[in-house]
Amino acid sequence: MMKISFRSLLQHKLRASLSIFGIICGVMAFLTMISIGEGAREKIIHQIEQLGIKNIYVRAVALTEDQKLRADEHLSKGLSVYDADRIRSGCRYIRDVGYLKELKQSLRDSGISPQIVAISSNYAQLLNISIAQGRFIRDSDIRYKSLICVAGDEVAKSLGAKGKLGSHIRIEDQLFKIVGILSRSDKEIKQSSVMSARNHNQMIFIPAGTQQPEAQTAQKKNEAELTEIVAQTINTDVVVKAGSIIARILDVSHKNIDDYQIVIPQELLRQAEKTQSTFNITLGAIAGISLLVGGVGIMNIMLATVTERTKEIGVRRAIGATQQDIVVQFLTESVMLTVIGGIAGIGIGAAAVRIVSAFAGWDTAVTLFAIAVPLLMSVLVGIFFGLYPAFRAAKMDPVAALRHE
Amino acid sequence: MTPDLIILAQITKQYQMGAVQIPVLQGIDLRIHQNDFIAIMGPSGSGKSTLLHIIGCLDRPTSGTYLLEGKSMPDVSDKESSRIRATHIGFVFQKFNLIPTLNVMENVELPFLYADIDVEIAKKQASEAIHRVGLTDRIYHKPSELSGGEMQRAAIARAVAIRPKIILADEPTGNLDSKTGREILRLFEEFHSHGAAIIMVTHDKEVASFAKTIIYLKDGKIEDKIS
Numbered sequence: 001m002m003k004i005s006f007r008s009l010l011q012h013k014l015r016a017s018l019s020i021f022g023i024i025c026g027v028m029a030f031l032t033m034i035s036i037g038e039g040a041r042e043k044i045i046h047q048i049e050q051l052g053i054k055n056i057y058v059r060a061v062a063l064t065e066d067q068k069l070r071a072d073e074h075l076s077k078g079l080s081v082y083d084a085d086r087i088r089s090g091c092r093y094i095r096d097v098g099y100l101k102e103l104k105q106s107l108r109d110s111g112i113s114p115q116i117v118a119i120s121s122n123y124a125q126l127l128n129i130s131i132a133q134g135r136f137i138r139d140s141d142i143r144y145k146s147l148i149c150v151a152g153d154e155v156a157k158s159l160g161a162k163g164k165l166g167s168h169i170r171i172e173d174q175l176f177k178i179v180g181i182l183s184r185s186d187k188e189i190k191q192s193s194v195m196s197a198r199n200h201n202q203m204i205f206i207p208a209g210t211q212q213p214e215a216q217t218a219q220k221k222n223e224a225e226l227t228e229i230v231a232q233t234i235n236t237d238v239v240v241k242a243g244s245i246i247a248r249i250l251d252v253s254h255k256n257i258d259d260y261q262i263v264i265p266q267e268l269l270r271q272a273e274k275t276q277s278t279f280n281i282t283l284g285a286i287a288g289i290s291l292l293v294g295g296v297g298i299m300n301i302m303l304a305t306v307t308e309r310t311k312e313i314g315v316r317r318a319i320g321a322t323q324q325d326i327v328v329q330f331l332t333e334s335v336m337l338t339v340i341g342g343i344a345g346i347g348i349g350a351a352a353v354r355i356v357s358a359f360a361g362w363d364t365a366v367t368l369f370a371i372a373v374p375l376l377m378s379v380l381v382g383i384f385f386g387l388y389p390a391f392r393a394a395k396m397d398p399v400a401a402l403r404h405e
Numbered sequence: 406m407t408p409d410l411i412i413l414a415q416i417t418k419q420y421q422m423g424a425v426q427i428p429v430l431q432g433i434d435l436r437i438h439q440n441d442f443i444a445i446m447g448p449s450g451s452g453k454s455t456l457l458h459i460i461g462c463l464d465r466p467t468s469g470t471y472l473l474e475g476k477s478m479p480d481v482s483d484k485e486s487s488r489i490r491a492t493h494i495g496f497v498f499q500k501f502n503l504i505p506t507l508n509v510m511e512n513v514e515l516p517f518l519y520a521d522i523d524v525e526i527a528k529k530q531a532s533e534a535i536h537r538v539g540l541t542d543r544i545y546h547k548p549s550e551l552s553g554g555e556m557q558r559a560a561i562a563r564a565v566a567i568r569p570k571i572i573l574a575d576e577p578t579g580n581l582d583s584k585t586g587r588e589i590l591r592l593f594e595e596f597h598s599h600g601a602a603i604i605m606v607t608h609d610k611e612v613a614s615f616a617k618t619i620i621y622l623k624d625g626k627i628e629d630k631i632s
């Protein structure tokens with residue numbers, strides 16, 4: 001049956017290829033849409049996993065000169081440990097609060113320049129950072145200002161023999177003993193958007209308060225005490241509520257100076273989904289219209305085929321084909337047409353998606369879902385637009401069809 | 406006396422052309438036995454093809470009784486009449502009417518597909534029929550690669566492969582030269598001797614002489630019947 005249908009399609013190769021053009025376009029659009037959507041989703045989900053879905057971040061924002069003047073007037077000193085404490089005590093949805101300060105200090109005698117950060121002891125636990133060797137920074141390290149540090153995987157590797165547990169590294173004028181080395185975090189993160197996570201592989205963590213005070217130049221005067229506060233909520237349902245409470249708390253202490261920014265991973269996911277859905281509606285409409293036009297093309301070609309083969313239909317009926325047999329025959333043909341179009345569209349679309357992601361740097365994922373959906377669509381289009389021509393063929397009067405020349 | 410294979414009683418057929426009714430068949434009474442070989446003759450437009458189509462369950466009479474093996478044919482469903490055409494009736498046409506995209510073997514196998522008969526049996530009976538019409542060496546040829554006589558042989562193979570009780574032929578030699586025509590008629594004689602009832606429409610007296618019974622049709626009525 002399939003073979004026979006295929007053979008009659010081969011009779012009119014050019015006509016068939018032209019008629020499936022619309023289907024190819026439609027399927028391509030669907031595949032592209034889903035692949036880009038899936039790619040973006042995978043990326044966001046990955047980032048959110050790294051940031052923690054229950055977490056709320058408050059990040060220091062560099063101020064313009066104007067804002068700095070205003071900040072000075074209002075005595076807002078930027079993000080501080082005091083803010084962290086207020087968040088902890090002022091919002092009952094918060095389970096724990098940690099913080100981080102990016103230091104502009106460098107590692108001496110090593111030739112590498114990792115990012116050195118001073119952190120609270122709970123930071124690793126809040127971000128789910130896992131340790132490969134040794135231990136992480138503890139409360140007591142903070143309290144006694146222990147000169148210890150924890151190195152990221154890449155840092156430890158590039159330090160070589162000096163990067164082992166127990167050896168000492170020099171940050172500015174102080175020696176820090178390496179007490180822990182992090183496990184490698186799985187994915188390279190592009191530091192670009194507000195929501196991007198830090199690349200812990202390239203960092204050195206020291207206990208907050210052990211760092212030497214930074215040089216008090218005029219420029220640095222407004223340097224905030226902290227770069228980032230991480231507040232972890234008790235569960236995922238209260239994240240948004242907690243976010244607005246934190247905003248209110250900080251508004252008061254910062255006197256409405258926008259020297260910080262609240263980043264809620266969960267909210268970002270929602271925003272991303274929203275942008276995604278606008279994008280999907282647009283591309284989905286294009287894909288839908290293409291499929292519709294393609295389907296009409298298929299219907300047109302099938303009607304022509306049916307008329308052309310009226311005699312054949314009469315003969316088939318004479319030698320025993322039921323109306324149903326005729327319907328099946330022509331439906332098989334139209335579905336075969338659209339599926340061929342679908343496969344071609346998937347092939348071209350997958351190539352197009354690769355090219356787009358290579359040149360535009362978008363994250364895409366040609367998943368099984370991205371292939372199955374357009375393929376199913378092409379089958380459905382074949383059935384839907386093939387039904388009318390097939391029924392027209394089946395409903396022909398066999399005698400009239402036989403007399404047809 | 407063998408039982409009647411087909412009984413036609415007071416069969417009429419009219420076509421509606423706008424407001425006017427065109428009577429084509431006007432009361433046909435006919436009994437067909439399993440061992441009949443009938444030629445239907447008559448002027449053009451007398452209703453020969455129409456009668457053949459009704460006998461072949463391809464068309465339904467406007468009124469009258471049609472019993473095939475005792476069963477009233479005008480009453481059965483499309484599915485059932487299609488099944489009867491596939492298994493009981495073999496059509497042979499003037500213009501051969503092979504399916505151009507299929508080769509000889511596939512054309513001959515087609516009735517088995519519609520009769521839902523096992524592929525193995527279909528292949529066996531189809532090649533047997535092709536052998537009997539002498540086309541074994543053309544089995545994978547497309548119709549366009551065959552001569553007229555070969556195409557008609559292939560069409561006959563398609564009609565007889567399933568071993569139907571009745572073979573209906575509408576001017577089977579009309580598009581062939583007289584020598585080739587005689588070869589085709591000899592095939593009909595052979596299948597008749599193997600037990601198939603044959604009803605054949607023709608304009609040609611010589612062709613009709615192969616039949617055992619000749620029926621003359623005029624203005625939708627049987628004018629004469631010679632045995």
Ligand SMILES: Nc1ncnc2c1ncn2[C@@H]1O[C@H](COP(=O)(O)OP(=O)(O)OP(=O)(O)O)[C@@H](O)[C@H]1O
Pocket residue numbers: 400420421422427429447448449450451452453454455456
């Ligand atoms: N669908 C139709 N509508 C109206 N009239 C029809 C239709 N089909 C056939 N006829 C008429 O029925 C009559 C009988 O046709 P039929 O084909 O049976 O004649 P025939 O005896 O086979 O003729 P020929 O020898 O030319 O083949 C003709 O006059 C034809 O015009």
Ligand SMILES: [Mg+2]
Pocket residue numbers: 453454455575
């Ligand atoms: Mg005729």
